[in-house]
Amino acid sequence: MTLQDPTDTTATNPNLAERIARSLSDPVLRALVASTAVSRIGRGVFLSVTVLFFTLIIGLSAAEAAVVLAVSSAFGVLASFLGGWLADRWSARRLTFVFEALGAVLLATYAFADTFVAALVIATLAGFFDTIGHSSRSAIIARGFAPDRRVHARAVLRTVTNLSIALGSGIAAVALAIGTPEAYRVVIVGAGVIGVLGTLPLLRLPASVDAPTRAVEPVRTETGSIDTVNTADAARAARLDxxxxxxxxxxxxxxxxxxxxxxxxxxxxxxxxxxxxxxxxxxxxxxxxxxxxxxxxxxxxxxxxxxxxxxxxxxxxxxxxxxxxxxxxxxxxxxxxxxxxxxxxxxxxxxxxxxxxxxxxxxxxxxxxxxxxxxxxxxxxxxxxxxxxxxxxxxxxxxxxxxxxxxxxxxxxxxxxxxxxxxxxxxxxxxxxxxxxxxxx
The missing domain is CATH 1.20.1250.20 (MFS general substrate transporter like domains)
Structure with missing residues (x-):
């Protein structure tokens, strides 16, 4: 018995859970889904309480909260390109794991912010590292799936993201209902811990999602010795390409x-x-x-x-x-x-x-x-x-x-x-x- 292709429109229309389950036969998508399902719960918690934590608990004005979010987004612009650039030079799976884990740890430190400057610094760093990790994830998807499977993988991951964020928002509602500073801080720390746990499945990604090596093979003479001149020319040509x-x-x-x-x-x-x-x-x-x-x-x-x-x-x-x-x-x-x-x-x-x-x-x-x-x-x-x-x-x-x-x-x-x-x-x-x-x- 063979598994049906989840993109096969001639197959009997399965429900959402069945479609996702069939997709998880792929080890790359399985690792990414596991990571996304856990980490985005933490992100859902955080998104639901951020602005209110800034204004009601830390005491920032609406303008100060807007500045914090705007500066964090601005650094995200640079991080988006940097994450992809790094993923072409080093292991994309390791980069994603390290930077998303850093972002999650920094997210937890929001709970200890008590001034505008502290919130600004933490938001900037947390957003920067999380965006680098997310950008290198895109490189993983580009390399980890056949052309006709990449968009399907993104769609599955987006579906899982929405479900997890919704669940995280429900958890955050508890803190919003209680309304005390302690409640806010507990759920923020919890969101960071969940984010760190969500990076662990990335360690199961195969090496095939990393960029291929750009090493230049040495050019040899008829006697078998290395032709340093032609090898240098080949290296320059590779860099130009x-x-x-x-x-x-x-x-x-x-x-x-x-x-x-x-x-x-x-x-x-x-x-x-x-x-x-x-x-x-x-x-x-x-x-x-x-x-x-x-x-x-x-x-x-x-x-x-x-x-x-x-x-x-x-x-x-x-x-x-x-x-x-x-x-x-x-x-x-x-x-x-x-x-x-x-x-x-x-x-x-x-x-x-x-x-x-x-x-x-x-x-x-x-x-x-x-x-x-x-x-x-x-x-x-x-x-x-x-x-x-x-x-x-x-x-x-x-x-x-x-x-x-x-x-x-x-x-x-x-x-x-x-x-x-x-x-x-x-x-x-x-x-x-x-x-x-x-x-x-």
């Missing part, structure tokens, strides 16, 4: 990264724009923010793996991204329509927009994963994934400014402007994918 393969010399990939970063601002819409819009411009109760988060998490868990099938094909990835662009543009308009309506009407409109937004997120992620892998030079997989991750970090930094300057400031007109930005970026990605498919034909 290595440099030519840099993602910074690949205009197509850089444009893909830029456009993907623009579309990636959709996460800023969900995290900042929608909560502010609901509380400031609609009559819907604040609890709708939590309901929308639950809807988003549920749909991602149910459909991310399924929606990612076939997106290892460049042309398919482009088409999927274009559909995501239309969905996101529609979601922006529907969000805007919730303003001025009675509470129940506003709730219905917001939930419709959230569903459109979530499917735009699911499809855009599937398309982005496929294109980021397929259009990269496999020799410099780490550097390419690092650059692509850096683009998303830049998009995350820009998102609050862009969302506030459009949707929150100008209302309906601003939402339409924002939707047009997402649609234009999706169209650009679709064009890149189509050209790449034509050139490969």
């Amino acid at each position: 290595w440099n030519r393969r840099s993602p910074w010399r690949d205009p197509r990939y850089l444009l893909l990264t830029l456009l993907s970063a623009v579309f990636g601002m959709q996460f800023g819409v969900a995290e900042l724009g929608v909560p502010l819009w609901i509380t400031e411009r609609t009559s819907a109760p604040e609890v709708v923010v939590a309901v929308i988060l639950i809807v988003n998490t549920t749909l991602v868990v149910l459909f991310q793996v399924r929606a990612s099938r076939g997106t290892h094909d460049v042309r398919t990835a482009g088409r999927v991204t274009m559909v995501a662009g239309w969905l996101m543009a529609a979601a922006c308009v529907v969000y805007a329509l919730a303003a001025g309506l009675p509470a129940w009407s506003a709730i219905v409109i917001l939930l419709v927009a959230a569903v459109l937004h979530t499917f735009a997120e699911i499809l855009s992620q599937a398309g982005a994963w496929g294109l980021s892998f397929e259009l990269a030079d496999p020799v410099r997989a780490g550097a390419y994934q690092g650059v692509f991750g850096m683009g998303f970090s830049v998009g995350a930094l820009a998102a609050p400014i862009v969302v506030n300057a459009t949707a929150i400031t100008f209302g309906l007109v601003g939402w339409i402007m924002l939707g047009a930005v997402f649609l234009a970026s999706a169209a650009g990605i679709w064009w890149i994918a189509r050209r790449a498919a034509e050139q490969a034909a």
